Amino acid sequence: MKNENFFGAIEGGGTKFICAVADEHNAILREMRVPTALPQATLAACADFFLQAQHDLGELTALGIACFGPLDPRPTSPTYGQILATPKPGWENTDVLGFFRTALSTHLPIGFDTDVDAAVLAESRWGAGQGLSNLVYLTIGTGIGGGALVNGQLLHGYAHPEMGHILLPVHPADISFKGVCPFHGTCLEGLASGPAIEARWNQPAASLPQNHPAWQLEAHYLALGLVNICLTLAPERIILGGGVMNQSFLFPMIRSELTRLLGNYLQMPQIADMENYIVPTGLAGIAGLYGGLALAHQALQNQQ
Amino acid sequence: MKNENFFGAIEGGGTKFICAVADEHNAILREMRVPTALPQATLAACADFFLQAQHDLGELTALGIACFGPLDPRPTSPTYGQILATPKPGWENTDVLGFFRTALSTHLPIGFDTDVDAAVLAESRWGAGQGLSNLVYLTIGTGIGGGALVNGQLLHGYAHPEMGHILLPVHPADISFKGVCPFHGTCLEGLASGPAIEARWNQPAASLPQNHPAWQLEAHYLALGLVNICLTLAPERIILGGGVMNQSFLFPMIRSELTRLLGNYLQMPQIADMENYIVPTGLAGIAGLYGGLALAHQALQNQQ
Numbered sequence: 093m094k095n096e097n098f099f100g101a102i103e104g105g106g107t108k109f110i111c112a113v114a115d116e117h118n119a120i121l122r123e124m125r126v127p128t129a130l131p132q133a134t135l136a137a138c139a140d141f142f143l144q145a146q147h148d149l150g151e152l153t154a155l156g157i158a159c160f161g162p163l164d165p166r167p168t169s170p171t172y173g174q175i176l177a178t179p180k181p182g183w184e185n186t187d188v189l190g191f192f193r194t195a196l197s198t199h200l201p202i203g204f205d206t207d208v209d210a211a212v213l214a215e216s217r218w219g220a221g222q223g224l225s226n227l228v229y230l231t232i233g234t235g236i237g238g239g240a241l242v243n244g245q246l247l248h249g250y251a252h253p254e255m256g257h258i259l260l261p262v263h264p265a266d267i268s269f270k271g272v273c274p275f276h277g278t279c280l281e282g283l284a285s286g287p288a289i290e291a292r293w294n295q296p297a298a299s300l301p302q303n304h305p306a307w308q309l310e311a312h313y314l315a316l317g318l319v320n321i322c323l324t325l326a327p328e329r330i331i332l333g334g335g336v337m338n339q340s341f342l343f344p345m346i347r348s349e350l351t352r353l354l355g356n357y358l359q360m361p362q363i364a365d366m367e368n369y370i371v372p373t374g375l376a377g378i379a380g381l382y383g384g385l386a387l388a389h390q391a392l393q394n395q396q
Numbered sequence: 397m398k399n400e401n402f403f404g405a406i407e408g409g410g411t412k413f414i415c416a417v418a419d420e421h422n423a424i425l426r427e428m429r430v431p432t433a434l435p436q437a438t439l440a441a442c443a444d445f446f447l448q449a450q451h452d453l454g455e456l457t458a459l460g461i462a463c464f465g466p467l468d469p470r471p472t473s474p475t476y477g478q479i480l481a482t483p484k485p486g487w488e489n490t491d492v493l494g495f496f497r498t499a500l501s502t503h504l505p506i507g508f509d510t511d512v513d514a515a516v517l518a519e520s521r522w523g524a525g526q527g528l529s530n531l532v533y534l535t536i537g538t539g540i541g542g543g544a545l546v547n548g549q550l551l552h553g554y555a556h557p558e559m560g561h562i563l564l565p566v567h568p569a570d571i572s573f574k575g576v577c578p579f580h581g582t583c584l585e586g587l588a589s590g591p592a593i594e595a596r597w598n599q600p601a602a603s604l605p606q607n608h609p610a611w612q613l614e615a616h617y618l619a620l621g622l623v624n625i626c627l628t629l630a631p632e633r634i635i636l637g638g639g640v641m642n643q644s645f646l647f648p649m650i651r652s653e654l655t656r657l658l659g660n661y662l663q664m665p666q667i668a669d670m671e672n673y674i675v676p677t678g679l680a681g682i683a684g685l686y687g688g689l690a691l692a693h694q695a696l697q698n699q700q
Contacts, residue, residue, distance in 0.1 A: 177663050226553035238628075242546040242553070249530035249546070249630030250666045257661060258624040261565040261582070275659040278565070320562040324542075324628045326553030355579040357561060359481050362554040 097153040100142050101384025103207070104128075104159035104188070106180060111138050112381050113145045113152070118218065120381065121149065131186040139195035146196075154201040154395075156387025158210030158380065159188060161237075165205045165252050173204050176251075201395045203387030206252050207231075208239035210383025211333065211373075216241055217386050219374030220331050228327040229373075230255070232314065233334035236281040240325055247325075256281040260316045266292070266309060284313040286336050302341050310336070311345035318346070318370065319353045328362055333373040346370055401457040404446050405688025407511065408432075408463035408492070410484060415442050416685050417449045417456070422522065424685065425453065435490040443499035450500075458505040458699075460691025462514030462684065463492060465541075469509045469556050477508050480555075505699045507691030510556050511535075512543035514687025515637065515677075520545055521690050523678030524635050532631040533677075534559070536618065537638035540585040544629055551629075560585040564620045570596070570613060588617040590640050606645050614640070615649035622650070622674065623657045632666055637677040650674055 098121070103110040105128065112123040122145055126137040146152055162176040173189025189204045196202075205213075212221070212229035221227040225244040231237050236256030240247040247253060257279040262269070271282030272291050282288060289297035293306050300306045318330060332343070347366040354363065362369055375382050402425070407414040409432065416427040426449055430441040450456055466480040477493025493508045509517075516525070516533035525531040529548040535541050540560030544551040551557060561583040566573070575586030576595050586592060593601035597610050604610045622634060636647070651670040658667065666673055679686050 240628075242551055243549045245547045247546055247630070250632050250664045251630055251662075253630050254627045254662070257627050259565060259620055259657070261563060275661040276657075316563055320624055321628060323561050324544075324557055324559045324625060325551070326555055326557050328554050353563070353580075357579040358555075358558070360554045 096150060098145070098149055098151070099385050099388040100145070100152045100155035101381045101388060102138055102155070102157045102159070103380035103384055104157060105207070105380075106160050109134055109138055110381060111141045112384070113142070113149065114381075114385055116153075118382065118385055121145075123381075128180075130182045131188075131191075135186075135188065135191045136195075139192060142192075142196055152196070152200060154203070154388040154392040155192060155196065156203040156210065156384040156389070156391060157188060157192065158205060158207045158383035158387060161206045161252065162254070163188075163204070163206060163252070165209065165246075165248055201388070201391035203391035203394075205246065205387055206237070206239060207380065207383060208237045209246050209248075209252055210239070210387050211375075211379050212239035212241050212331070213246060213390060214375060214379060214382040214386035215331050215373065217389070218382060219379070220371050221329055221374070224328045226326065226328045228255075228321055228325060228330045230317075230321070230330060230332050231334035232284065232332060232336040233286055236285050236317075236334075238321070240327065242325065255317075255321060256285075258317060258320055260313065260320075263309060263312055280313065280317040284310055284317065284336075289336070297336060298338075302339070307339065307342060307345065311342055311349050314342070314346050315349035315353055318350050322350075322354070322358065322363070329368065330370050331373055332370065333376075333379060337372060340372065343370065343372065400454060402449070402453055402455070403689050403692040404449070404456045404459035405685045405692060406442055406459070406461045406463070407684035407688055408461060409511070409684075410464050413438055413442055414685060415445045416688070417446070417453065418685075418689055420457075422686065422689055425449075427685075432484075434486045435492075435495075439490075439492065439495045440499075443496060446496075446500055456500070456504060458507070458692040458696040459496060459500065460507040460514065460688040460693070460695060461492060461496065462509060462511045462687035462691060465510045465556065466558070467492070467508070467510060467556070469513065469550075469552055505692070505695035507695035509550065509691055510541070510543060511684065511687060512541045513550050513552075513556055514543070514691050515679075515683050516543035516545050516635070517550060517694060518679060518683060518686040518690035519635050519677065521693070522686060523683070524675050525633055525678070528632045530630065530632045532559075532625055532629060532634045534621075534625070534634060534636050535638035536588065536636060536640040537590055540589050540621075540638075542625070544631065546629065559621075559625060560589075562621060562624055564617065564624075567613060567616055584617065584621040588614055588621065588640075593640070601640060602642075606643070611643065611646060611649065615646055615653050618646070618650050619653035619657050622654050626654075626658070626662065626667070633672065634674050635677055636674065637680075637683060641676065644676065647674060647676065 238255035271278035273282030519525040542559035575582035577586030
């Protein structure tokens with residue numbers, strides 16, 4: 093390692109890309125935002141930022157790219173580093189990783205993964221999941237997505253998980269609601285994302301008061317999703333983030349509904365201690381860039 | 397390693413324990429069955445079998461115990477090796493692993509895990525999942541249970557998964573059926589296990605003809621469960637075993653229903669090749685003992 097290390101991070105979202113350079117203690121030295129336009133323009137602006145930073149500060153030690161999906165996060169795959177079938181115009185099959193390898197350096201360790209995979213890694217290193225090897229991060233916002241750490245490694249099979257789309261029973265009081273997911277209707281995202289709440293109650297989720305019945309139903313659906321995630325992944329902790337979870341009064345509602353739905357089936361100390369089982373992010377406001385940084389650190393370690 | 401290796405395997409089920417000793421090519425040299433009575437008697441009979449085998453053949457190289465659950469499969473846990481909260485009289489908190497350590501040898505490498513975890517490991521070594529690092533084995537019989545390999549390792553979090561109990565939407569044509577799971581009613585096991593089929597149609601599953609509507613509904617529920625398992629674990633292949641799957645005509649029905657339910661959402665080559673994605677066990681009739689042998693081989697490798 094050099095005397096001084098600089099880690100690059102990209103938080104690639106559907107509306108903007110945020111780039112940053114941090115020192116090895118995660119202090120952000122500089123930062124830049126660019127709208128998500130067509131890939132060539134957006135990615136070139138990001139590369140220019142890092143080239144300028146390298147000119148001013150010194151060579152990057154590693155780069156991490158936490159990107160919207162679906163994407164191919166498997167290093168052994170022929171399409172590794174690419175964005176896959178996205179509805180975002182122009183981005184399908186974009187080789188994001190290849191672009192930065194060419195623009196920066198073919199020798200630079202670069203990590204590439206989904207925003208939620210990056211988030212669960214960052215939470216395990218610096219946030220609400222420190223010390224745990226089996227962890228889930230679920231974001232509940234415009235969509236619902238999840239990343240998982242299993243035995244200390246990111247869960248990738250044929251690709252990254254898409255646990256926001258698991259199919260759930262519709263609540264009897266909600267039977268007329270058809271869900272907002274264009275693929276599955278009443279999957280978790282179709283029932284419990286921000287747009288689902290807005291579609292069901294005809295007003296934005298954030299404008300609904302705490303005593304509105306919307307929230308009990310929301311807690312129910314999120315708890316249903318968490319039951320299935322618990323039973324399938326047996327995580328030691330589940331971290332909930334995303335815009336909907338800014339309604340922090342949801343946490344106790346979700347915890348008690350999850351306890352009820354599990355029906356005393358899982359007699360595990362982790363689950364009995366529900367306050368420490370279902371928790372908010374430990375990286376509020378900085379989770380995105382920290383995700384990129386976590387991927388950068390992991391890429392460096394994988395190379396060493 | 398010695399010149400000649402002998403691997404011990406235990407298939408510990410709710411009605412009987414089967415013990416075997418095999419050579420390193422899995423040729424079974426001797427075998428013994430004993431009813432699952434109270435733990436002390438059953439485990440002592442198993443230990444006697446292995447002691448006699450060691451006397452006749454030579455020392456065991458390793459032992460693998462594939463056992464009914466719930467149990468604690470985590471080596472770092474204080475209750476590692478024990479059966480947990482089981483309804484089976486006398487077996488709760490039985491230290492199965494500790495019993496064999498004491499009865500045989502404290503130095504013997506011993507693997508201990510659930511029957512389904514052992515099965516997915518055996519399938520990945522010698523059966524229908526060879527060469528794959530991300531694999532699910534699901535048994536559909538008296539109950540429904542699943543084991544998963546993630547990044548080549550058995551998935552353990554706070555414990556082993558219990559994916560047979562994920563909650564599913566009840567089919568509109570089945571709305572009067574309350575499910576047979578005492579904990580969750582209409583979870584996957586409550587809707588699609590052998591006893592669920594029997595309770596719904598008032599006759600044993602195996603007696604229902606192939607053209608009975610029971611099977612289309614069964615394929616639907618199993619496919620629903622598989623959708624959620626796919627989206628959460630992203631496995632490269634799913635192996636289905638257990639008594640219900642002896643109705644092999646279910647396989648094409650499940651594959652086409654799974655394709656329909658996924659709604660073209662996962663555009664993965666593995667899933668497009670559905671014939672090689674949802675497959676029967678490659679170890680029919682020998683999966684149980686091979687599970688024990690796989691745990692024995694893994695225990696030896698972990699020690700080396």
